[in-house]
Amino acid sequence: MLKPNHDRRRRTISDPLTMALIPPPNESPIDRENRIKAEQDARKVSEHIDEILRQERIEKKKTRPEVNVLLLGQSESGKSTTLKQFQLLHTPAAFHAERIAWRTVIYLNLVRSIRRILESLAPESDVVYDQEEVEPTQGGYIDITSKGRPPDAILGTRVPHYESYRRRLEPLAELEDRLTRLLSSQDEDEATRLGPSPPGWANYQPFNGTENQPPQLNGRLQSGRPAPTIVIPDSKRQNYVSAQANPRSVVNTINGKEVVVHQRHNWKKPFTLTDRSKSPKSPNSGEIEGWWEDPEDPVHSLNACASAMMELWRDPNVRQSLNEKRIRLEESSGFYLDEIPRITAKKYIPTDADVLKARLKTMGVVEHTFTIPSGTNRGVEWRIYDVGGARNQRQAWAPYFDTVNAIIFLAPISAFDQVLTEDFRVNRLEDSLLLWKSVVSNKLLVNVSIVLFLNKCDLLQAKLDAGVRLNQHMVSYGDRPNDYDSVSKYFRHKFGALHHSYSSNKERELYIHLTAVTDTRRTAIIISSVRDIIIKGNLRNMRLV
Numbered sequence: 001m002l003k004p005n006h007d008r009r010r011r012t013i014s015d016p017l018t019m020a021l022i023p024p025p026n027e028s029p030i031d032r033e034n035r036i037k038a039e040q041d042a043r044k045v046s047e048h049i050d051e052i053l054r055q056e057r058i059e060k061k062k063t064r065p066e067v068n069v070l071l072l073g074q075s076e077s078g079k080s081t082t083l084k085q086f087q088l089l090h091t092p093a094a095f096h097a098e099r100i101a102w103r104t105v106i107y108l109n110l111v112r113s114i115r116r117i118l119e120s121l122a123p124e125s126d127v128v129y130d131q132e133e134v135e136p137t138q139g140g141y142i143d144i145t146s147k148g149r150p151p152d153a154i155l156g157t158r159v160p161h162y163e164s165y166r167r168r169l170e171p172l173a174e175l176e177d178r179l180t181r182l183l184s185s186q187d188e189d190e191a192t193r194l195g196p197s198p199p200g201w202a203n204y205q206p207f208n209g210t211e212n213q214p215p216q217l218n219g220r221l222q223s224g225r226p227a228p229t230i231v232i233p234d235s236k237r238q239n240y241v242s243a244q245a246n247p248r249s250v251v252n253t254i255n256g257k258e259v260v261v262h263q264r265h266n267w268k269k270p271f272t273l274t275d276r277s278k279s280p281k282s283p284n285s286g287e288i289e290g291w292w293e294d295p296e297d298p299v300h301s302l303n304a305c306a307s308a309m310m311e312l313w314r315d316p317n318v319r320q321s322l323n324e325k326r327i328r329l330e331e332s333s334g335f336y337l338d339e340i341p342r343i344t345a346k347k348y349i350p351t352d353a354d355v356l357k358a359r360l361k362t363m364g365v366v367e368h369t370f371t372i373p374s375g376t377n378r379g380v381e382w383r384i385y386d387v388g389g390a391r392n393q394r395q396a397w398a399p400y401f402d403t404v405n406a407i408i409f410l411a412p413i414s415a416f417d418q419v420l421t422e423d424f425r426v427n428r429l430e431d432s433l434l435l436w437k438s439v440v441s442n443k444l445l446v447n448v449s450i451v452l453f454l455n456k457c458d459l460l461q462a463k464l465d466a467g468v469r470l471n472q473h474m475v476s477y478g479d480r481p482n483d484y485d486s487v488s489k490y491f492r493h494k495f496g497a498l499h500h501s502y503s504s505n506k507e508r509e510l511y512i513h514l515t516a517v518t519d520t521r522r523t524a525i526i527i528s529s530v531r532d533i534i535i536k537g538n539l540r541n542m543r544l545v
């Protein structure tokens with residue numbers, strides 16, 4: 001029950017501050033004037049303190065901003081893989097929850113590797129074509145050539161059990177079609193496809209493996225080969241797919257088109273566990289415990305072909321034939337051929353490493369946000385933008401240049417002997433160098449921190465160890481040693497020198513890392529250091545503004 005009023009008043013005036021502010025009952029006019037002046041002074045001091053605190057809050061907000069990072073680089077340079085590493089490091093629970101969705105992509109990557117092998121072994125490919133004999137307007141082109149070898153050497157690579165492999169692996173054509181349709185966005189445009197022939201195709205001289213003939217095009221060094229994708233002539237493609245196959249599947253599975261993920265297309269949704277496969281299952285409800293109980297699931301076709309796939313990949317004749325054609329599938333994106341039993345198992349769940357290796361081309365811009373949970377930069381919000389790197393995607397980059405604080409540029413230095421998928425005339429490394437030059441010299445990016453990842457160092461090492469010589473593709477390398485240390489040092493210097501000469505900001509410090517962004521442990525260390533560098537650069541730039 002409430003006490004009477006006087007009680008409450010007693011409590012109030014027992015408060016020392018209130019007591020102090022109550023004027024004495026016998027206050028003289030002079031005392032009153034002094035008291036009012038003192039109160040006004042005290043109010044001014046208090047207001048001044050309030051203003052200082054307000055300014056401090058504004059400053060604090062300024063120094064704990066959100067950081068916008070843009071991942072740049074050509075297609076297949078490793079941008080999306082770097083984004084996956086950021087996710088794995090900062091939002092591991094979400095990353096793990098999505099692992100199952102990557103199963104479909106991994107299946108497709110595996111099936112495409114098998115198709116590449118079969119296409120390269122097709123008897124039609126044994127026919128000796130000279131580049132000049134191929135009529136580019138007919139859409140038929142071959143990137144296997146006899147140049148430098150006698151035709152009978154090629155005929156000698158015919159694989160004994162080819163027909164049997166082809167027949168046993170035929171169900172994969174339908175599976176590839178199904179997976180492709182499930183994953184593809186509908187709005188992929190022309191230039192991201194491998195066919196028909198790009199303009200000037202007839203000028204392209206495929207990598208012929210001879211030491212004394214780096215191919216020249218338009219007066220520039222244009223050596224290399226496309227990513228290990230074998231394209232066989234349209235007229236000869238039917239052999240891979242059974243005559244009974246759905247005509248649509250013929251189109252989808254053999255047009256060489258790479259599957260693309262578009263930001264508007266939520267491709268992961270259909271592949272996460274569905275209502276039908278929730279666990280635990282309830283009897284007679286039609287629910288199933290897992291996808292492996294669903295007879296429609298792609299795993300069944302894949303699992304049924306597992307032993308044929310393994311035999312094909314382990315067949316010494318097949319390996320020899322691939323070697324002769326200089327097809328190194330081990331270096332290609334989405335390589336799972338060494339792990340067929342694990343990947344095709346009915347209850348297969350992708351590991352972190354599998355997800356990092358999975359290849360799905362990006363179209364448009366994908367955004368990922370996270371907040372740093374601990375340490376000096378705790379609470380800072382990061383926005384990372386992953387863009388498509390193919391040539392027809394690069395116009396989407398510029399709108400981000402106004403607001404970006406830092407760029408992580410990826411240059412895959414193992415690609416010195418490869419050409420762009422979207423333009424067979426252009427060497428990948430040359431494209432990376434040109435792109436790098438245009439980024440560092442861009443005036444809009446004058447205050448942006450730049451970190452350079454010289455990526456795919458693991459593949460570079462393997463390639464050099466396999467005897468591929470850099471100076472056959474980059475004459476400027478001269479007769480320096482063809483080992484990893486010398487080559488990586490050379491690339492570091494080359495990219496550094498371009499930054500030094502063309503940077504729009506002469507004060508800007510460049511941070512270069514030799515990376516293999518599929519390697520989680522090493523990449524986590526690099527990402528932490530990059531994070532600190534970016535934050536530091538960001539603060540410095542804010543003081544300059």
Ligand SMILES: Nc1nc2c(ncn2[C@@H]2O[C@H](COP(=O)(O)OP(=O)(O)OP(=O)(O)O)[C@@H](O)[C@H]2O)c(=O)[nH]1
Nearest residue numbers: 076077078079080081334357359362389456516517
């Ligand atoms: N071995 C190896 N593979 C890598 C490395 N970095 C990326 N990859 C693989 O290369 C493929 C292409 O990488 P992505 O991250 O998809 O390339 P991207 O730059 O996003 O390509 P776009 O989306 O077309 O612009 C994937 O299969 C990756 O797993 C690396 O350092 N070493």
Ligand SMILES: [Mg+2]
Nearest residue numbers: 079080361362
């Ligand atoms: Mg990507």
